[in-house]
Amino acid sequence: MTTTTRVATRDGIEWHCERQGQGPHLMLIPSGEGDCSNFAKVASLLASDFTITTFDMPGMSRSTAPEEALGDVTATKIANQVIGLMDELAIDTTIVYGCSSGGLVALSLAASYPERIQSAVVHEVPLSAKLRMFTGKTDDEIVDTCRQLFADVMVEDREAWLALGTEYHGRLDRNYLTWVHRYVNRVERSFTGDELTRRPIHWTVGELSPMGLYFENVVAACGAGIPIGLLPCRHFPQVTIPDTLAEHIRVAGKNWKHLDYGLVANGCLIGCDFAGTIVEVGKGVEKNLSVGDRVAGVAHGGNGVQPEDGAFAEYIVTKGDILIKLPNTLSFEEAATLPLGVATVMHGLYQKGLKLRLPDEPDTEKPFVLIYGGATATGALGIQYARMSxxxxxxxxxxxxxEYVKSIVASDAFNYKDAGVGARMRELTNDGLKLAWDIIANEDSAKVCAAALSSDSTDCRYASFLSQRCPREDVESVGTNMYTVWGEYFKSGSLEYPANQADFGWAKRFMELTEKILAAGSLKAHKVAIKSGGLHGVLQGLDDMKRNKVSAEKLVYRVAETV
Structure with missing residues (x-):
């Protein structure tokens, strides 16, 4: 169901907004014609996966704007205005989509506000103004030219464009003048390679568009190391191929792995979790290891600084000092579900995040802790470690x-989709919950955690992956990144991480502790789903994860089955 609202922002703009769906935020930004109605089909297709917000551009269709908001229009200025709208709608972070000048605004948002933009999906961005056909024309001539341009040049299916209806096209007749007089030769912007790598960008052009029109897109994207794709359309995919565009946005928006964020350089070995047998021990290894030992570990897959790191191979090189020796009671397949999650638990629950007591020195008062996302592989490990602590x-x-999370000793489980779930958890804990670890780490999960945490914020801590923060300013937020456990310098996109020997030292001790826990039979491996095809099968597994087809299980592949 679509909800229509008017939202006033501090700059005097009154926005016509349309919202629907549930899940992570997705903002659809109109292009030069300024009207959000052509997103209706795409929005309805994506509403089951995202909370969708779209709007008419300032001064166009049903959005009004004072003269100062429309003067000296640039892509950066519009991006600033959109941030103001996000503030009023309490949208902390969002995925953005835009084609044409809407794509230019999306890129400007990602460049100027990377902390607010999860990723940008853009199509055929006008990086420089080329439309000089309106020079010297009267307003009536401008409208007639725009009608022809939009119906016959910018779309490959004229009937689909006209089918948007007479009311829509009546609004566009008024918008065309604003577009030509205010926008068309002013909103262009160039971007540096650094600006284009601050957030993940998924960039396409239309395979039916003349290549000369958008060749600059190819140059800019490739210059920043961004793969550029093709959609079977011209300039407005939301109008002519809504089903294809919806699937493209769905996949791009849910590609939370670093592969699809464009953070992995070509030539890197990828993959993190592994289990196997040692064939050689390096001279610098301090841990007591021998050839033939059964071990599990986590590799730094996709490491552009050391491309040979990674686990998806028959033989791999890894840090011996943070390997986990395996008891004979644990299979390689079960063991391969553990190491990445164990390292993440170490950071999130113990060393940096919530700073819990370690399992060998448990807290006798049994305080509450919330683990949001308990059925994930990492969440299930976190439940067990926290209970042991x-x-x-x-x-x-x-x-x-x-039933699964309770079988691994969670005391109470709540449906994350239920309205008021945070308040119900606060009631269960008698307003005494002080600690929350958010495995999912998106805006919605952070809000639930905030509602569950005690109204008395003294000693309240919220820990999550990377930069997700608790929306409550009175609660301390801590983000963690387990890729520092190797104690080595690395880069992630444009960000650089110095070598952290304190994290490496913690990892050595925590893996030793985990060995003892496994030997005692006190830690259950996550549910294993053994898939066929060896390393070839991994590609299908990655796709299944993108499409949310994997739940409460860990995909495991036997390298020996690779053909």
């Missing part, structure tokens, strides 16, 4: 996974 665990997951 003496904490009473409350978690969230889908109802079909309630």
């Amino acid at each position: 003496g904490y009473t665990v409350v978690t969230t997951c889908s109802p079909q996974n309630f």
